[in-house]
Amino acid sequence: MKLKLKKLSLDAGRPVSFITEQDAKALNVHVGDRVEISKNNKKIISIVDVVRGFISKGQISLSSEIINYLNLKDNDIVDVNLSIEPKSSMLIAKKLAGNSLTKDEIFLIVNDIANNSLTEAEIAYFVSGVYEHGMSLKETIYLTEAMWKTGKTINWHSKEIVDKHSIGGIAGNRTTPIVVSICSSLGLIMPKTSSRAITSASGTADVMETITKVDFSVEELKNIVRKTNACLAWGGSLGLAPTDDKLIRVERLLNLDPESQLIASILAKKLAVGSKYVLIDIPYGKNAKVSKERAIKLKEKFLKIGNHFNLKIKVVLTDGNQPIGNGIGPVLEMLDVIKVLKQVDSPKDLEEKCIFLAGEIFEMTGKAKKGEGKELAKSIIKSGKAYEKFNEIIDAQGRKNLILEPAKLKQEIIAKKNGKIISINNKSINILGRILGCPVDNSAGIYLHKHNNETIKKGEPIMTFYAESKKKLEEAISYYKEANPIIVI
């Protein structure tokens, strides 16, 4: 059936088509059914809503997800057809029942996620199946390949592309902007694309967005990298492994992050972005994403799958027992990053970790001899060259001229006795960050005044909460009292 677009601006968060009751009847579709909308040989699957009033028979309205994808303008004629229930829902049921999936089956599911044929509830079932039953090494390889090949890939002006990645889960831990600045200042090419937060209060893309544009076309990105050797961009809009963001959106609802999806998501993006050298950081420990035992197994899997795809991959296991840096939340973490780069009031734990990671990269790529990488990295920070490079990248991406400060509403948490801090629960700190509004409210978050093994006096602040709404601040205080995330003895 051909229908005429009545354009209205509506972000529905997923592709939705609005048609009249008469046209729905003629198409034999009902609210919640799937229809295929197509124009110029490009098609997208969407969910039907039936409306009365603002459109008439023969007209259709489409959510902005469809309008942008099909590049439509007002009064365009689109083809609308019934879409059969996707076969992949049966394959998802198969995984949920504990069976393995073949290469073809995994490609079918990933394709259907990519082209919006599956609803968020169906994607949640897929995530559940993978979360409950895991994936074999083979399945993980297929998932990686499917996520990689469903999307775009980038070819750079050089083949010697370097990348790094942390599996996340540690509050603060904003090493990427610093490591990329150190390494690219020595000529390494690091076109770094990051995702937004999954289980932590903010992701690198959320943090970078506080001071610069992060959303680029591939062409724009190439220009930035040609100019500066690096970028610190959001990967989501580049069309690299596009299913990843859809999976993350659904995983975030329950803070899930199944191991095989974590590996596939990371390596698919590295493959799509053309990386040759990849450094993976796995923070482990109490309240980190993984224990030491699981970290060791995860490392093996990363190495096996990375080698399968001919990546020069190195995996480091780091201390993930407590948050890294003082700030948690996009703006607060950016303030930490700048302190390290400027060497003014630098949070030492964050600085040391960045020097370690940059040193590893220097040794992997032959920029430093074995054992000499850290010294080289340290000298680059001290010389100010890393900060210079960071500013170059920010300027190339488009600096936002905003004053960077935490949210206006704040609440200090005060020590009730003299003592020593012996434990900071990473997970609870992340949940606190999220309750305060992170990552969406970018100036919300937590400032940690102390770390493990530091002494504190009665009346001193342990941490400060920042939020944009009173309700969120109150919720955080109430959660803090319940969860008691910091232990002082």
Next chain:
Amino acid sequence: MKLKLKKLSLDAGRPVSFITEQDAKALNVHVGDRVEISKNNKKIISIVDVVRGFISKGQISLSSEIINYLNLKDNDIVDVNLSIEPKSSMLIAKKLAGNSLTKDEIFLIVNDIANNSLTEAEIAYFVSGVYEHGMSLKETIYLTEAMWKTGKTINWHSKEIVDKHSIGGIAGNRTTPIVVSICSSLGLIMPKTSSRAITSASGTADVMETITKVDFSVEELKNIVRKTNACLAWGGSLGLAPTDDKLIRVERLLNLDPESQLIASILAKKLAVGSKYVLIDIPYGKNAKVSKERAIKLKEKFLKIGNHFNLKIKVVLTDGNQPIGNGIGPVLEMLDVIKVLKQVDSPKDLEEKCIFLAGEIFEMTGKAKKGEGKELAKSIIKSGKAYEKFNEIIDAQGRKNLILEPAKLKQEIIAKKNGKIISINNKSINILGRILGCPVDNSAGIYLHKHNNETIKKGEPIMTFYAESKKKLEEAISYYKEANPIIVI
């Protein structure tokens, strides 16, 4: 924040609020966030969409789910507030990780499903958790109680309420309209409410809807039952165990139906509708929902949980190896029901099962002595009294004056050789029914010309497919060839 309603008719399938970018910013919410919409002390949680164009700052548009729930009219002022992420999502994660839930936790989840605080993806995670890890007897009792007490309950003019239920999964198997007609004609009070299809091609409510209204208020239902002793209504709009339909909607996506949810869903409705006597039919066998072993265990659970709630409950295990009756699909099944009641060309397997079930009810309730129920039931069908009662109920509910016939597009499946039918795959027949458009396309479906152990000659039709669109008919034929659901030797 107070916003003025700009009414438009929009069925979104879930509560959705449309606000402008300016108001979204002021409220500090983003696309996909939850807001609480309230008016006159009644509130509903909804998902935010941000729109430009058809409303202006200070205005809000709401999907019909919200307008109906809050009983709003154009230009009404509603309160709109940020809604915090529901705590129940953490509890769902707990179940998905394999942990048991307490009574309070289960009540919190069920409440949040009932008041639309959880998205369909979150409900899918809950279904997955229960599907993967099951529920203990205790958890199932809590779930039953939560589903029952979250909704309305009905008090009838008598306490001697009789009910029956099949766990479903068998194509055809439309015993309810016949059993209710037989039993209520002898004075038993059977206010039967049914749900729509979960894993089969149609449910009793779908079938009844082909000839009568099924959607009533509690008051309307009481009038019908006072007049006729019975009703054959859809339970969904009565507000009895309202979470059930929301769960079913999500379960249907993958044809899931976890055991404890099945029990809770059935018994919660029986409790809400005030039943005293309950007969449960568990069809078992190859391709039924359950094997004989599981049927026996399920029977025990039903009895334990039924007894916990003081129900007089009987559970029968019946043959579920093949479809029952000739028609599969709402209209085709109604044609079978009428044939049995009119005793014209009656499908014998369906007739016998109905006589058995009605006989059991007569013996449970003391209308017949042990061993004499079946004879009594048979005599009532033969006398025409059951058909008379059926018509009374239909008229009281509001008969639709439609010509009842299968969909116009059809395709016969022809036997390729002489032989005997030895197996009809119930599950594949159900899937075929769904591919053909059941239950939404009510005249679509399958007519089975033969059952197990019947002989067939080359060239005779085995079954006929009916569909409302050529695409669906073709899909069914292609699935038939792949699945080969009927074996002739």
